[in-house]
Amino acid sequence: AHYGATQRFFNIRWLIDAAPHTKQVLRHKSNKRPVTVNVNESVTMPTGFDYGCPNMNAQYLFTLPADSGEDFVAAEHLPLVVYFYPKDSTPGCTTEAQGFRDSIDAFKAAGYTVVGISRDSVKSHQNFVCKQELNFPLLSDKEETVCKQFDVIKEKNMYGKKVMGIERSTFVIDTNGDLLKEWRKVKVAGHVDEVLAFVQQPAWLVFKHYQYAA
Secondary structure (H helix, E strand, C coil), rough: CCCCCCCECCCEEEEEEEECCCCCEEEEECCCCEEEEECCCCCCCCCCCCCCCCCCCCCCCCCCECCCCCEEHHHHHEEEEEECCCCCHHHHHHHHHHHHHHHHHHHHHHHEEEEEEEEEHHHHHHHHHHHHHCCEEEEECCCCCHHHHCCCCEEEEECCEEEECCEEEEECCCCCEEEEEEEEECCCCHHHHHHHHHHHHCCHHHCCCCCCCC
């Protein structure tokens, strides 16, 4: 399809050097104001210009206490991979955490911060982090505020009894605070590799929320 609308504001810290169907998005360290680019032409951006998002989408942003004892403010760590898991130190959650741990350098190279969230206490997270030598933050959502924000509290059947708990889920949030991708009812095997493959895609594929006129 031909994209007829050529002018768009990208309120994020990614610049576009683009031609139709062959878009490549480059990251810029600045993060302050939007820039208009032509998506049908190669663009050379002026040096010293600040790019970014003055108005983030707050729908997927949050603040929670981390295992470090400090508050983790999502808006300060974008783009972000957020994964929700049921409970510290259980077999599936341990395997998943180890997977993110072992791939953390690759996520960082792609520009992403990884963070895990469960209803466990900060102390429980600290023990889990220490035992598994985790190299990314774990956040405590004891009140289920962020869990409900992402709609991951679901009814489960445990030993014949229905209970409410966290459905294993992962979300990718971009530099604007927009949701790029979600996985629900996650199966641990191969999941970290799938998330990593997504964030390592060419950026014009990752940032599917761009809207073009037909």
